[in-house]
Amino acid sequence: MSSFKPRDWGSHAPYIAPGYKSTILRGPTRPLVAIKPGLTEGTGPRFAPAAVRKLDFDLTKNGVTNGEPIGERIVVHGRVTDTDGRPQPNLVVEVWQANAAGRYVHKVDQHDAPLDPNFRGSGRCITDANGNYMFYTIKPGAYPWGNHFNAWRPNHIHLSLFGPGFATRLVTQMYFPGDPLLELDPIFLETKDPVARERLISKFSLDKTEEGFALGYQFDIVLRGRNATPMEN
Amino acid sequence: MAYGETPSQTVGPYFAYGLTPGQYGYDFTDIVDPTIAGPDAEGEHIRITGTVYDGEGNPVNDAMIEIWQADANGVYNDNPIDVSDTGFRGLGRCGTGTDANNRFWFDTVKPGVVEDAHAPFVNVIVFMRGMLSHAFTRFYFDDEADRNAKDAVLQSVPEDRRDTLIAKRNQTSSTSPAGIEYRIDIHMQGDRETVVFDV
Numbered sequence A: 001m002s003s004f005k006p007r008d009w010g011s012h013a014p015y016i017a018p019g020y021k022s023t024i025l026r027g028p029t030r031p032l033v034a035i036k037p038g039l040t041e042g043t044g045p046r047f048a049p050a051a052v053r054k055l056d057f058d059l060t061k062n063g064v065t066n067g068e069p070i071g072e073r074i075v076v077h078g079r080v081t082d083t084d085g086r087p088q089p090n091l092v093v094e095v096w097q098a099n100a101a102g103r104y105v106h107k108v109d110q111h112d113a114p115l116d117p118n119f120r121g122s123g124r125c126i127t128d129a130n131g132n133y134m135f136y137t138i139k140p141g142a143y144p145w146g147n148h149f150n151a152w153r154p155n156h157i158h159l160s161l162f163g164p165g166f167a168t169r170l171v172t173q174m175y176f177p178g179d180p181l182l183e184l185d186p187i188f189l190e191t192k193d194p195v196a197r198e199r200l201i202s203k204f205s206l207d208k209t210e211e212g213f214a215l216g217y218q219f220d221i222v223l224r225g226r227n228a229t230p231m232e233n
Numbered sequence B: 001m002a003y004g005e006t007p008s009q010t011v012g013p014y015f016a017y018g019l020t021p022g023q024y025g026y027d028f029t030d031i032v033d034p035t036i037a038g039p040d041a042e043g044e045h046i047r048i049t050g051t052v053y054d055g056e057g058n059p060v061n062d063a064m065i066e067i068w069q070a071d072a073n074g075v076y077n078d079n080p081i082d083v084s085d086t087g088f089r090g091l092g093r094c095g096t097g098t099d100a101n102n103r104f105w106f107d108t109v110k111p112g113v114v115e116d117a118h119a120p121f122v123n124v125i126v127f128m129r130g131m132l133s134h135a136f137t138r139f140y141f142d143d144e145a146d147r148n149a150k151d152a153v154l155q156s157v158p159e160d161r162r163d164t165l166i167a168k169r170n171q172t173s174s175t176s177p178a179g180i181e182y183r184i185d186i187h188m189q190g191d192r193e194t195v196v197f198d199v
């Protein structure tokens, strides 16, 4: 049992991030209370590979009713490591996203864009022994949101991971290279450090692109590393 | 540091069909839901429930709460999927968008005392639209006053804020299958702002 290194707040947005208006009434305002790493933070759920069913990793197939989903088929590959570069095997990666038209199947999404009867937009996969994961999907469309006049979210896929411990929990978003909306998006920009922010942008990969089938994108994910000294028990 | 951390991003308003599909009625399996312990699990069966409030005191209807806790013997179960022998998952997830009053609820057993703690508690993570990083907090129990007074983490919290972490027992509840409900609200801001830990 070892504990995890502290969160590197320089890599994350502040709780109150005024460019993203909803944070103003929802982010904690008082100083965080430091907690000495203990047993609790070092433990976490392990999902047996059984948690992921056969089609969960293929969003182009797991929501079909009468045909193929509309849009640009892509394959997302990534490697999950910690900050020391150690691969993170056997982790579940949960993903969800809008369809090619920028519409979520979520019941409260009122965006006036069509639903796709053959695309739900959610799935999950698991990292292999080397920390690698992959899933097939449709490239998500941009969608408007109410943050400010003419606000549009860049194309993005939401990802959620339980790391190796409770402390390493991460929910993030993967963006696409060259998206002109990135430099206008407060959710992206409120991560103030431009170097950290770049980590949210996937890379187009011809190597991962499947001939005649799907464009490849690489999105690596880095979780907090472990402290060098094991915890005393 | 060889690699920099991937920044956290908000869960957004549309997580339900990906993360809590069963609860919200989407056609996708759950890997975690509001049942932390099934009927067969050892221990005192309880329901934990509450509301998340924003800085204007309005209930938040698109938050997602996760709980990670030890079993009745104070042991963490690291495999929440295959629990046919114990009935205890140890992990729960609940969105605030399906209850009429936007409450979260968890059916579980009261945790035992973990090796390095002095009082029973559950670990809590709060996610929502409007938070770019999730918030770590804890729920303690108001009928454990003696142990709470010795708990190093709870005692490290400024005295006037400790109460924000203590769930109130309500024995006569009819909404819980076990009849025992602990109630605790999460206030993101204001006089009763819930303590958030830098885990």
Ligand SMILES: [Fe+3]
Pocket (backbone or CB within 6 Å): A098, A153, A156, A158, B012, B014
């Ligand atoms: Fe989104």
